[in-house]
Every structure is written in structure tokens, then in C-alpha cells.
Amino acid sequence: MPYFTSNIMLRFIIGGHIKEYKSNRAVSLNSLLRTFLFSLVAILLLVSLSACAEKSASKAKQGGTFNYFLGEPVAIDPAFAQESEGLQVTKELFDGLVDYDPETLELEPAVARKWESNSKGDTWTFWLRRGVKFHNGREVTAADFVYAWDRVAAKKTGSEAAYHLAPIKGFDKVQKGQRSHLVGVSAPSKYVLKVKLNYPFADFPTILGHPVFSPVPKEAVKARGREFAERPVGNGPFAIDGAWEHRKGITLKRFKKYYGAKNYVDAVNFKIIDNDQTGFLEFQGGGLDYSPIPSGQIKATVKQFGPNAIVGEPQLGLQFYAFNLRKPLFRKNVKLRQAINNAVDRTAIVENVYENAYLVAGGIVPPAVEGYGKPAREYTLSSSRAKRLLKEAGYPGGRGLPTIKLIYPTGRGYEGPAQIFQQNLKDIGIKVDLEGLEFGAFLKALRAGKMSMFAAGWQADYPSPDAFLYQLFYSKSGDNLIGFSDKEVDRLLIKARSAVGAVQRRRLYQKAENQILKEAPIVPYAYYGTSVVYAKRVKGFRRTALDNTPLDRVWISKD
Amino acid sequence: MNKARVGLVIISILILLTLAAGFLSPYDPIRQDRESVLKSPSLRHPLGTDSLGRDMLARLLYGARTSLTIALGAVIFMVVIGLPIGVIAGYFGGIVDSVLMRTADVFLAFPFVLGAIAVMTVIGPGARNVFVVLAIFGWPQIARITRAQVKNEVSKDYIAATKVVGGSAWYILWRHLLPNTLGPVAVYSLMGVGSVILTEATLSFLGIGVQLPYPAWGSMLADAVGRVTVAPWLIYGPGAAVVLTCLGFNILGEALHEALEIKI
Numbered sequence: 001m002p003y004f005t006s007n008i009m010l011r012f013i014i015g016g017h018i019k020e021y022k023s024n025r026a027v028s029l030n031s032l033l034r035t036f037l038f039s040l041v042a043i044l045l046l047v048s049l050s051a052c053a054e055k056s057a058s059k060a061k062q063g064g065t066f067n068y069f070l071g072e073p074v075a076i077d078p079a080f081a082q083e084s085e086g087l088q089v090t091k092e093l094f095d096g097l098v099d100y101d102p103e104t105l106e107l108e109p110a111v112a113r114k115w116e117s118n119s120k121g122d123t124w125t126f127w128l129r130r131g132v133k134f135h136n137g138r139e140v141t142a143a144d145f146v147y148a149w150d151r152v153a154a155k156k157t158g159s160e161a162a163y164h165l166a167p168i169k170g171f172d173k174v175q176k177g178q179r180s181h182l183v184g185v186s187a188p189s190k191y192v193l194k195v196k197l198n199y200p201f202a203d204f205p206t207i208l209g210h211p212v213f214s215p216v217p218k219e220a221v222k223a224r225g226r227e228f229a230e231r232p233v234g235n236g237p238f239a240i241d242g243a244w245e246h247r248k249g250i251t252l253k254r255f256k257k258y259y260g261a262k263n264y265v266d267a268v269n270f271k272i273i274d275n276d277q278t279g280f281l282e283f284q285g286g287g288l289d290y291s292p293i294p295s296g297q298i299k300a301t302v303k304q305f306g307p308n309a310i311v312g313e314p315q316l317g318l319q320f321y322a323f324n325l326r327k328p329l330f331r332k333n334v335k336l337r338q339a340i341n342n343a344v345d346r347t348a349i350v351e352n353v354y355e356n357a358y359l360v361a362g363g364i365v366p367p368a369v370e371g372y373g374k375p376a377r378e379y380t381l382s383s384s385r386a387k388r389l390l391k392e393a394g395y396p397g398g399r400g401l402p403t404i405k406l407i408y409p410t411g412r413g414y415e416g417p418a419q420i421f422q423q424n425l426k427d428i429g430i431k432v433d434l435e436g437l438e439f440g441a442f443l444k445a446l447r448a449g450k451m452s453m454f455a456a457g458w459q460a461d462y463p464s465p466d467a468f469l470y471q472l473f474y475s476k477s478g479d480n481l482i483g484f485s486d487k488e489v490d491r492l493l494i495k496a497r498s499a500v501g502a503v504q505r506r507r508l509y510q511k512a513e514n515q516i517l518k519e520a521p522i523v524p525y526a527y528y529g530t531s532v533v534y535a536k537r538v539k540g541f542r543r544t545a546l547d548n549t550p551l552d553r554v555w556i557s558k559d
Numbered sequence: 560m561n562k563a564r565v566g567l568v569i570i571s572i573l574i575l576l577t578l579a580a581g582f583l584s585p586y587d588p589i590r591q592d593r594e595s596v597l598k599s600p601s602l603r604h605p606l607g608t609d610s611l612g613r614d615m616l617a618r619l620l621y622g623a624r625t626s627l628t629i630a631l632g633a634v635i636f637m638v639v640i641g642l643p644i645g646v647i648a649g650y651f652g653g654i655v656d657s658v659l660m661r662t663a664d665v666f667l668a669f670p671f672v673l674g675a676i677a678v679m680t681v682i683g684p685g686a687r688n689v690f691v692v693l694a695i696f697g698w699p700q701i702a703r704i705t706r707a708q709v710k711n712e713v714s715k716d717y718i719a720a721t722k723v724v725g726g727s728a729w730y731i732l733w734r735h736l737l738p739n740t741l742g743p744v745a746v747y748s749l750m751g752v753g754s755v756i757l758t759e760a761t762l763s764f765l766g767i768g769v770q771l772p773y774p775a776w777g778s779m780l781a782d783a784v785g786r787v788t789v790a791p792w793l794i795y796g797p798g799a800a801v802v803l804t805c806l807g808f809n810i811l812g813e814a815l816h817e818a819l820e821i822k823i
Contacts, residue, residue, distance in 0.1 A: 276785075277781070277784055277785045280785065281784075294785045296610050296785060296786055296789075297785050297786060297788070297789065299789070300786075300788050300789045304788075348593055352593065352596055352610060352611065352612075353610070410765065410766030410767065411765070411766060415766070415771055415782070416610060416611065418771065419591070419611055419771055419772045420591065420611065422772060423590075423591050423611075423772075433770070434770055434771050434772065435683070435684055435685070435770055436684055436766040436767060436770065436771070437680075437684070437767075438676075438680055438765075438766075438767065441680050
């Protein structure tokens with residue numbers, strides 16, 4: 001089966017579909033021309049690729065086990081999965097309405113075969129594919145989405161990712177426990193799902209690729225109870241084999257009745273290792289087929305593994321230091337936050353620690369977000385500006401300022417940047433103490449809002465500026481862990497979501513980003529680039545810009 | 560050269576180097592230099608530089624200061640807690656003995672490193688807490704050794720004789736039992752320094768010991784492990800330092816052990 005071909009065909013189908021729901025946008029001659037040229041290039045690509053695909057697909061083999069390096073996830077139940085590790089597993093276990101093309105991140109159909117909105121953009125209809133099966137053998141229907149979304153939104157579930165459903169009508173009431181059903185979600189027939197939103201949201205389908213929107217089988221949730229979180233039943237290309245063995249591993253086996261493209265490997269063995277270094281050493285020893293490359297060893301790894309080291313491809317991710325704005329020292333003093341932002345030598349971090357595989361970040365939304373462009377405001381190193389701002393903040397030369405404690409998770413590569421940051425701040429007179437916490441303890445402290453300043457990495461959950469601005473800075477977002485709240489930013493973000501035209505939407509997001517940067521609630525310093533390596537025996541490996549490896553596409557050659 | 564001398568020489572050299580750190584290396588161990596990142600050993604930097612351009616020799620020497628201070632401090636602390644408990648348990652026996660020794664057993668039930676990690680996660684990382692944790696998990700061993708020794712002494716005739724002539728419990732404990740237990744405790748403590756240094760290195764290696772950017776052998780090794788193919792010199796200094804120090808204290812401990820056995 002020529003895998004690539006079918007995939008590109010799919011994209012053509014959606015291409016037409018996307019145009020359908022965007023038809024109310026003004027069509028310029030320019031865009032027509034672009035569409036024509038794009039199609040031409042795409043057809044040429046299709047022809048050449050299908051030729052290649054034929055060749056490589058003929059070699060693609062079924063079987064084998066893929067050994068994957070993973071940190072201990074927070075959760076693998078789609079209602080609770082929230083970080084890269086959990087999402088990696090959840091995405092293999094579950095398929096939502098839509099998915100993203102691994103290369104382009106364009107939206108592609110998954111359980112939904114097509115979708116459409118009303119002209120206002122606040123009511124969406126999804127037509128589901130027939131014959132999609134849960135791992136227990138039952139067919140997935142629209143009612144399963146209704147149940148799953150009600151479950152996520154319910155107060156007693158207590159999902160930290162529930163806020164993704166906030167645009168849906170009735171969310172607030174379900175979240176408060178006043179109702180058990182989202183009034184905005186209904187299943188008029190077995191294969192049709194209707195969603196009513198609180199406001200027009202042109203990009204709504206884009207956020208649906210997040211696993212929190214996955215369908216779950218009610219009977220399995222009821223039967224397994226709490227255990228469902230350890231042994232979830234999904235509808236994705238792989239099913240869980242046994243249960244999640246905490247801090248040890250998660251094994252998945254190929255789901256034979258999967259509706260999508262062929263999944264090649266028989267099993268995926270997620271080996272849970274708590275330290276980048278340890279995992280990488282095991283990879284070098286042949287015990288793993290995939291590992292991130294620890295900071296500082298990128299060049300050496302490229303030398304050793306050649307094209308199997310995927311380095312420097314822009315990711316939709318940001319590494320930053322966050323001020324906890326609930327602490328008076330930071331809340332009250334925007335000048336202090338700006339001063340610190342101007343003091344950081346981002347180039348040193350990216351060059352020394354990340355060997356230029358990452359990009360210097362002075363803003364929030366990475367340039368890799370399709371069609372976004374550069375933010376209007378970016379922070380760069382300027383000692384004089386930093387010193388001036390520090391003086392204006394009331395701490396000339398750092399006098400009178402208490403020592404700032406920066407907390408980071410250990411063993412995940414944050415040590416180098418943190419020490420450079422500390423040195424940078426010392427140079428303008430600010431004393432910083434570093435404290436490393438084991439990752440589990442770090443996450444706990446993070447959720448508890450205890451740390452006054454912490455290191456963080458954020459990977460977008462969906463390919464849109466919204467995944468950075470709304471998720472991190474909208475006042476009611478569950479991932480806004482810094483206590484940032486600004487009425488103007490909230491207004492701009494909702495307005496951007498409601499905007500129908502892409503250009504207008506982008507402008508609104510840029511405006512919001514500019515406003516956030518002015519407030520300087522975080523110190524962005526690097527946009528992620530890929531730095532992962534996979535074993536020679538693995539073929540069809542792909543790292544998406546969403547920090548994820550679609551495992552249904554890999555296969556293992558015998559040599 | 561006999562064992563005691565070898566041990567003494569190693570440890571003296573180590574202590575001298577530590578004291579003369581500022582004199583031997585002109586560099587600040589935490590000052591970063593972007594111009595000399597990962598430089599191999601040279602005349603300017605005899606042990607090379609690390610990934611942030613810091614002089615490895617300086618970090619090693621100041622790291623020795625931290626490691627030795629923590630180790631010696633922790634061992635003294637262990638003895639201060641463990642010795643009296645052991646003496647009391649051994650002398651009075653009965654319920655006092657049971658209560659104290661079962662308490663010690665509780666601490667001994669945890670594997671040393673695992674227990675230390677667990678406690679560090681709760682009380683937070685840092686040099687001071689490493690010290691506390693080492694003392695918490697180290698004292699029961701001292702208490703046990705002391706108790707065994709005291710039990711042995713108590714049954715001897717001279718103690719009975721002292722009791723007969725009216726020696727108080729305090730007098731017996733202070734004048735007879737304590738001095739007689741010091742030998743084994745000293746041997747164990749010296750050997751303990753080595754294992755305490757290893758544990759401190761383990762904790763710092765895991766990132767929950769001495770906090771960055773302050774140098775410690777463990778965290779230096781953690782940084783070196785990943786870069787061993789690119790910058791092997793990073794591992795020589797801290798690796799050798801840990802091995803030699805442990806060796807020094809163990810040899811000395813063993814020598815003392817032999818010496819005391821001859822005497823006894």
C-alpha cells in the first residue's frame with residue numbers, strides 16, 4: 001500500500017473542504033494564483049512522491065518492537081494528559097475528530113471525515129467515518145464524543161485540560177457542577193456531531209487535534225473506574241498491553257482493526273527513564289530506538305549518527321522562565337520584569353547549550369507557526385537598558401532586591417541555561433539562587449503555584465499562535481500557571497478566535513502578543529528545534545513540529 | 560610504607576590542596592567565560608574548562624572543599640548522635656535498649672541512598688540539607704557499633720568491680736565505657752567518610768545535592784557523563800578525586816583497625 005500517496009490524496013480532499021467553510025472570505029486574484037501554483041507544485045510532488053513511496057513502501061515491513069524513550073507521563077487518560085510525554089502515548093491510543101499532517105501540520109480528517117460551520121462560525125457539524133472501532137471492538141459513534149466531552153468538562157472529573165472545552169456552550173455550568181451535560185454538544189444521528197460555541201471560532205477544528213477531545217467508550221470507563229487511567233481503552237492505531245507500570249514502562253500493541261493507514265510495528269515499548277542522559281546512553285547501547293539528544297551533545301551525535309539525528313528543525317515550542325505573578329515582588333513591578341528580560345544573553349544559551357539547534361527567542365510565538373511572522377516587540381540583550389529599568393524599578397544596581405530563587409526540573413537539560421541566566425543577572429546586580437527539583441516534585445510545586453520563578457518548556461498542542469497566547473496567557477486558561485490576567489489581552493484573544501479572516505486573526509494575535517510582551521510576565525529565551533535521534537533499523541520516522549512522533553508510520557527493517 | 564602512612568599522605572595532600580585552592584587556581588570556580596568553552600587541558604587550564612567556560616581545576620578544588628566539609632561534618636554529627644544513644648542502650652539494656660534500637664532499625668530499613676533521596680525531595684535540595692540527611696541516615700550504624708561494644712564491656716569483671724566499690728552509672732559510662740568504645744567507632748567513622756562522600760556525590764549527581772553553580776564532584780560528574788565523547792577531560796578530575804578520597808579514608812580506617820586489634 002503506497003502510504004504517502006493515500007495521505008496526500010486525503011490532503012487534497014480536505015483542501016477542497018477547507019475552502020468550503022472558508023468560502024465567505026474574500027477571494028483575491030493573488031490567492032487564486034497562489035492556489036493554482038500550489039496545486040501545480042502539489043501534483044508534481046504527488047507524482048514524484050508516489051514513485052518514491054512505491055519504492056519504499058514495497059520494503060515496508062510489518063512486525064518488530066519499537067523501543068521508545070519516555071519520561072514518566074503525568075497521565076495517559078485523554079481527559080488528563082497534558083504534557084509531551086502523556087500526549088505522545090495518548091495520541092497513539094486515541095484518535096480524535098481530526099489530526100495534523102506530520103509534515104505540514106495541516107488539518108486532516110481522522111474520525112470525522114468532513115466538517116462544516118454555519119456562516120457565523122459558532123456552530124459546527126462533524127460527519128463521522130463509519131466503521132471506526134474502539135479497542136474493545138465496538139464502533140465509535142457521535143454519542144461517544146458527547147459522553148467523552150461531558151466527562152472532561154464535569155466538575156468531579158477535575159481535569160486540568162478541561163479549559164480547552166471552554167468555547168463550547170454550557171461549559172461553565174458543567175464545570176461548576178450545576179449540570180452534567182454540555183448543552184452545546186449533541187448527536188443528531190449516529191454519525192453526526194453538532195457543536196454550538198459561545199462565540200464564533202473559525203479555528204475550532206484546529207484545536208480538536210488535542211487528545212482531550214478524544215472519544216472514550218462509556219462502558220469501559222464505567223467498568224474500569226479509576227483503573228481506566230492506567231489501562232485506557234481507545235480507538236487509535238495502538239492499544240495498551242497490560243497496564244501502565246509507573247516509572248517503568250508502557251507497552252502498546254498493534255490494533256488490528258484500526259481504520260486508518262496500516263500500522264507497521266507489532267508493539268511499542270515506552271521505556272520510562274527519568275533522565276535525558278541515562279536514556280541517551282541506553283540508546284547508544286542499542287536498548288532504545290529513539291531518544292532525545294541531551295543538550296551539549298548535539299554536534300557529536302550528528303557526527304556519529306548522520307541523518308538519523310534530526311537536529312534543528314523548528315518546533316512549535318518555547319523555553320522560558322516564568323515569574324509567578326501571584327507573588328507581590330513580581331506582580332507589582334513590571335519594570336523589574338522588563339529589566340530581567342533585557343539582561344538575558346539568549347545567544348549564549350542557544351550557542352553554548354543548544355549548539356544552535358534551537359532558535360533565539362525574544363518573543364512568544366515561534367516563527368515556525370505557519371504564516372505568523374515576527375512579533376512586533378522582541379527582547380534582546382542590553383545591559384544598559386536592563387540597568388536603567390532596574391533603577392526605575394526602585395532597585396538601582398540591584399540594591400534592596402531580595403535574592404530570587406529560580407526552580408527547574410533536574411536531568412532535563414535546564415541546568416546549563418539556568419546557570420547562564422544566573423550569571424547574566426549577577427552582571428546587573430541581581431542575585432539568583434538555583435534550585436533543582438525532581439520532575440514529579442517540580443510539577444506538583446508548579447500546580448500548587450508555590451514557586452516564585454521557574455523554568456518551563458511549552459510545546460504547542462495545536463499549530464496556531466492560539467496554542468501559545470490563549471493557553472498560557474488567557475486569564476481562565478488551565479495552563480496559565482503564572483497568574484497572568486489582563487483584560488485587554490483576554491479581549492484580544494477572544495476577538496482573534498472569532499475573527500473569520502486569516503489576516504485579521506493574525507493581526508489580533510500579534511496585537512495580543514505585543515501587549516503580553518509589554519507586561520513581560522515571562523522571560524522567553526529559546527524556541528525549540530528538534531534534537532532527537534533514532535536507530536538505523538527504524539524507517540519512516542518523523543518528528544512533528546508539535547514534539548511528537550506518529551508511531552503508526554514507522555516500521556522496522558531487519559538489518 | 561605502611562597502610563596508615565599511605566592513607567595519611569593521601570588525606571593530607573587532599574586537605575592541603577583544598578586549603579590552598581585560591582592559591583593554586585587563579586580562577587573563580589563559578590565565573591563563566593564564553594571565550595573558553597570546553598577547552599582541553601592546557602597550561603592555562605590544567606584540567607580544561609567545562610561547557611560554560613569555567614576552569615575545571617578551580618571547580619575541582621573548591622568542590623573538594625564542599626565535599627570534605629559536608630563529609631566530615633556529617634560524620635561528626637553521626638557520632639554525636641549515635642555514640643550517646645549506643646552507650647545508653649548498651650549500658651541500661653531492657654526497654655531503653657529496645658526502644659532505641661528499634662528506632663535505629665527504622666532508619667536502617669531504608670537503603671541509604673533511596674532514603675536520602677526521599678527525604679531530600681521533601682525538605683528540599685541544597686548543601687545544608689545533604690548534611691542533615693546524611694546525619695539522619697548515618698547515626699544508627701554508629702549507635703549499633705557502640706552498643707555492641709558497650710554490651711561486651713559491661714559484662715567484664717572490672718565494671719562489676721567498679722559497681723561494687725560504688726561507682727555511679729555516670730562514672731562508669733564516662734570513665735570506662737566511652738573510652739573503650741571509641742576505637743571501633745573511630746574506625747567505622749573513618750571508613751564512613753568515604754561512603755558519605757560517595758553518597759554526597761550521588762545526590763549532587765542527581766541534581767538534588769549541592770546546588771548549581773557551586774561546584775561539587777557529583778554534579779561535575781553529571782555534567783561530564785554526557786560529554787564524555789566530546790570532552791573526556793571533564794571526567795578525569797572529579798572521577799579521580801572521588802576515588803582517591805574514598806581510598807584514602809578507607810586505607811586509614813583499615814590501618815587503624817589493624818593497629819587497634821593488635822593492642823586489644
